Amino acid sequence: MIYDDTIVALATPPGAGAIAVIRVSGSKAIDIVSPLFHAKGEKALEEQASHTLHLGHIKDGHRVIDEALVSIFHGPRSYTGENTIEISCHGSPYIQQEIIQLLTRKGCRIAQPGEFTLRAFLNGKMDLSQAEAVADVIASDNEAAHQIAMSQMRGGFSSEINQLREELLNFASLIELELDFAEEDVEFANREQFNDLIKRITFVLKRLIDSFAVGNVIKNGIPVAIVGEPNVGKSTLLNALLNEERAIVSEIAGTTRDTVEDEITIGGMGFRFIDTAGIRATEDVVENIGIKKTFEKIDQAQVVIYLIDASHSALRASLSKGENLLGIQTEIEEIKNKYPQKPVVIVVNKIDQVSTEDRSSFEREIQERLITDSQRKNIRLALISAKTGEGVERLQEFLLDFVNTGALKNDQTIVTNARHYDALLKALEEITKVQEGLNAGLSGDLMAIDIRQALYHLGEITGSISTDDLLGNIFANFCIGK
Ligand SMILES: Nc1nc2c(c(=O)[nH]1)N(C=O)[C@@H](CNc1ccc(C(=O)N[C@@H](CCC(=O)O)C(=O)O)cc1)CN2
Ligand SMILES: Nc1nc2c(ncn2[C@@H]2O[C@H](COP(=O)(O)OP(=O)(O)OP(=O)(O)O)[C@@H](O)[C@H]2O)c(=O)[nH]1
Numbered sequence: 001m002i003y004d005d006t007i008v009a010l011a012t013p014p015g016a017g018a019i020a021v022i023r024v025s026g027s028k029a030i031d032i033v034s035p036l037f038h039a040k041g042e043k044a045l046e047e048q049a050s051h052t053l054h055l056g057h058i059k060d061g062h063r064v065i066d067e068a069l070v071s072i073f074h075g076p077r078s079y080t081g082e083n084t085i086e087i088s089c090h091g092s093p094y095i096q097q098e099i100i101q102l103l104t105r106k107g108c109r110i111a112q113p114g115e116f117t118l119r120a121f122l123n124g125k126m127d128l129s130q131a132e133a134v135a136d137v138i139a140s141d142n143e144a145a146h147q148i149a150m151s152q153m154r155g156g157f158s159s160e161i162n163q164l165r166e167e168l169l170n171f172a173s174l175i176e177l178e179l180d181f182a183e184e185d186v187e188f189a190n191r192e193q194f195n196d197l198i199k200r201i202t203f204v205l206k207r208l209i210d211s212f213a214v215g216n217v218i219k220n221g222i223p224v225a226i227v228g229e230p231n232v233g234k235s236t237l238l239n240a241l242l243n244e245e246r247a248i249v250s251e252i253a254g255t256t257r258d259t260v261e262d263e264i265t266i267g268g269m270g271f272r273f274i275d276t277a278g279i280r281a282t283e284d285v286v287e288n289i290g291i292k293k294t295f296e297k298i299d300q301a302q303v304v305i306y307l308i309d310a311s312h313s314a315l316r317a318s319l320s321k322g323e324n325l326l327g328i329q330t331e332i333e334e335i336k337n338k339y340p341q342k343p344v345v346i347v348v349n350k351i352d353q354v355s356t357e358d359r360s361s362f363e364r365e366i367q368e369r370l371i372t373d374s375q376r377k378n379i380r381l382a383l384i385s386a387k388t389g390e391g392v393e394r395l396q397e398f399l400l401d402f403v404n405t406g407a408l409k410n411d412q413t414i415v416t417n418a419r420h421y422d423a424l425l426k427a428l429e430e431i432t433k434v435q436e437g438l439n440a441g442l443s444g445d446l447m448a449i450d451i452r453q454a455l456y457h458l459g460e461i462t463g464s465i466s467t468d469d470l471l472g473n474i475f476a477n478f479c480i481g482k
């Protein structure tokens with residue numbers, strides 16, 4: 001990638017808006033914009049101090065394109081580390097295009113996606129994991145994802161990795177020094193201290209690797225599977241939670257064949273709800289594929305919402321006779337046994353169809369018969385009407401409860417990036433080899449190779465080791481103008 005030219009791009013979303021920001025970065029940014037910008041009674045732009053703002057006109061020859069605010073940043077004191085000009089113009093797509101075309105005619109090149117941030121990285125304004133976090137900050141749509149991305153952008157994760165690298169590098173140098181004195185059989189690197197260090201690094205790497213599961217959940221939302229027999233109102237509940245007609249609802253049992261998923265934020269936490277095909281014995285081939293998928297989705301989900309239809313007459317009859325609740329009991333037992341750790345919310349739906357007395361008997365019976373004491377911790381019961389919305393808020397509170405009392409509450413670094421996860425796994429693999437070498441009393445030269453490999457993989461995370469291909473891949477996924 002060439003990066004000694006001057007680039008331009010729209011930094012605000014395309015289309016009409018109140019104001020649009022056009023960003024210019026590169027050694028000639030100020031020289032290119034200055035002659036196009038006319039501010040009455042002011043010094044020329046190139047003579048203005050860094051980080052100042054100026055009102056004037058953008059002109060193409062004698063033709064005034066717009067009245068605009070222009071800010072100036074002198075490299076290296078800027079986001080990219082280069083000379084930078086930002087033009088805040090009126091947000092008409094026509095004006096935006098006219099200004100960008102004018103700038104390209106005067107020598108700017110249209111920026112690639114992510115190129116401003118790429119330059120910030122190449123100019124040492126941030127390391128690679130911080131640059132990646134910039135994209136995560138922009139994409140964050142809930143409090144938890146935002147917090148992790150901000151901390152990574154500000155260098156939290158980088159400093160943790162750099163600290164490990166530094167300590168490891170220290171030992172690598174000492175061990176390599178031993179190689180120069182191979183004949184004399186000296187040990188510069190104290191093996192006991194080295195052992196302690198390797199143990200500590202192993203511990204930190206494992207913690208970071210484990211955090212990836214949590215990180216993914218936060219980035220993509222906690223998966224919640226909505227399951228139950230056909231026609232109990234699963235799709236209606238999904239729609240109620242999302243507040244839109246996302247899934248098809250009908251009185252015909254077996255309506256949902258394929259799973260339907262969507263994400264919403266509840267109390268700052270992202271949840272991904274998965275509406276599934278109703279579980280029943282059927283000869284229908286397509287429906288059976290859907291049912292098979294339902295079980296896969298239960299596997300992947302972190303929380304299961306199990307729906308029961310309160311208006312089902314057979315269910316009410318069996319309830320009053322103390323029978324096995326139409327096989328529901330068996331099914332819930334099955335879910336509980338198969339996933340003992342998985343939080344389950346039993347939801348009695350369609351309560352708008354039953355009397356107040358029936359409601360309380362449902363509540364009592366299910367509490368007593370389905371939720372035994374030992375399992376109360378991660379089982380909740382909610383009575384709702386997906387159709388009228390009654391009780392849906394309480395259901396949402398239960399979901400938040402699970403999160404707040406669960407594993408997601410900690411302030412340690414959380415890895416959210418698959419590339420980082422991969423590099424951490426590889427680093428751990430090498431460190432494990434070093435540990436084995438130490439245990440076996442291996443000679444320094446052999447261990448030094450594995451240490452260098454571990455250092456290499458840690459360096460991949462922060463970008464102290466990077467290739468054009470890798471950078472191309474990462475920044476191609478950024479938005480234009482970032
Ligand atoms: N208009 C505008 N808003 C923006 C950005 C931008 O580039 N332009 N940002 C872009 O993402 C974010 C802010 N990030 C920035 C980071 C550093 C510098 C900067 O000028 N840094 C210099 C000076 C630091 C100082 O004097 O304190 C430097 O690092 O040397 C500017 C913006 C969000 N809002
Ligand atoms: N009265 C009442 N009817 C409801 C309620 N929730 C759902 N229904 C109705 O129950 C029927 C089935 O609803 P769906 O949401 O399609 O049920 P489902 O569980 O997704 O069914 P399948 O996709 O076939 O497994 C529809 O006619 C809904 O209008 C409710 O709370 N009260």
Ligand SMILES: [Mg+2]
Pocket residue numbers: 234235236247248249255256275276
């Ligand atoms: Mg359905």
